[in-house]
Amino acid sequence: MGPTKRPAKMNETIIQQLTTEIDNAFSPEKAVEIGILTVKTANQTVTDASTRPDPTQLYLELWYEGEVCCLFADSNLGKSIFAVQMADEIARTRNVLYVDCELSDKQFQLRYCNPETGERHIFPEGLYRAEINPYAIGAEGYEEHIINDIEAAAQRLQCQTIIIDNLTYLCNASDKSVDAGIFMMKLMALKKKCGLSLLIIAHTPKRDLSSPITQNHLAGSKKLYNFFDSVFAIGMSAKDNRLRYIKQVKVRAGAFKYDASNVLVYEIDKEQGFLKFNFREYATEEEHLRHREAQQINETEIRVLELSKQGLSCRKIAEETGLSKSTVGNIIKRNKEQVSTVQQTPIPDGQMDSGQTQQENEPTLL
DSSP: OOOOOOOHHHHHHHHHHHHHHHHHHTOTTSOEEETTEEEOOHHHHHHHHHTSOOOOEEETTTEETTOEEEEEEOTTSSHHHHHHHHHHHHTTTSOEEEEESSOOHHHHHHHTBOTTTOOBOOOOTTEEEEOOOGGGTTOTTHHHHHHHHHHHHHHHHTOOEEEEEOHHHHOTTTTSHHHHHHHHHHHHHHHHHHTOEEEEEEEOOOOOTTSOOOGGGSTTHHHHHTTOSEEEEEEEOSSOTTEEEEEEEEOSSSOOSSSTTSEEEEEEEEETTEEEEEEEEEEOGGGGSOOOOTTOOOHHHHHHHHHHHTTOOHHHHHHHHSOOHHHHHHHHHHTHHHHHHHHHOOOOTTOSOTTOOTGGGSOOOO
C-alpha cells in the first residue's frame, strides 16, 4: 500500500504557514538572530534607537553616558586628581564607583584634607571608592575576577557609572595590544550587559613637550585606542609647569570641542581640603608646547645621540628608547652635526690633565 497523499488544500496551508514564518522572521520590524549576529534593517535600527533617550553628558563634553572613555597622561600630571574631581561632580546626581588601584586609603585621606586646618572635603554620599586586595594581584584568573567583581559591586551599589584607575593594574599586559585588546573586549561586553558608563585611566610613555598629544601617545597604541568611544588626555604646559591642559583626542557622541585649537587650561590647587584642577582659560595647544630653538636638543634626543655614538643601529636605539625607527633616524639626521662631533672629533694629545679621563672631556651636547 503506497503512502497516503495529503489533500492539495492541506499542502497549500503548510506552504502558506512556512512562507508566513519566513516573512515574519525577516520582517523589517523584527531583529533576526543569526549565530552571534543580531540583524535588522538600517531603518528599523534608527526607529528602535529613537525610542531611547539620547546619551547625556557626564562631565563636560569629555564623557557621555553609555561610553567607554579613556583618560591618559604621563606620570605625575594629575590623572587621578582630575578623575576624582569628575567623580565628585557626577556623584551629585547619580551613584559612582571609583576603583582606586593607585592610592592607599591614607594617601587618599591626606590628598583631600587640609593638614593645617584639619578641614576635609565632604564627598557626595553617592560616591563609592573601592580598593583591590593587594594579595590578589597577579593571581591566576586575576583579570577575570576583576571583571566579575566590578559587575557584582555595580549591581550591589546600584552604580552604572564606574571609573577605573588604572588600566595597568587591571590588565598586566596593557602595553601589549593583543592581550590588552582581549581585556578591553571583556570590558565592552560588561558595559553592554549592565548598561555601564566606564572611564578608564591609562598611562602614556614620556612625551616630548614639543610634540602635540596624539592617539599614539596612549600606551598600547592603536589597537587599544580603537576600543574606546572617547579619549582625552592631560598634558603639561611647557611655559609653566604648574599648568595642565586637557585635549580631546577621540569623540563619537559629540563634536571635538576641546581639540588642538581650544584646549582647557587648568592649575592644580587645593581649596577647602579638595585637591582639584582649577580652570584658567581656553587656549591653543601650540601655546603650551615647547618651541625648538636653534641649538636646543631635548633629553630624548640626547639619549638617541649617545646611543648612536656607541654604534647602535637605528633599530636597536628604537628598542632602547621606545621611539619608532623612523623617529630615531630623523633625530640623527636633524642633529647630524652634533653626532659627527661626538663620533669623529678626537681629543688632541696633551690636553688632558693626568687626573682626567677622556669621558670627562667629551663634547657637551646642547
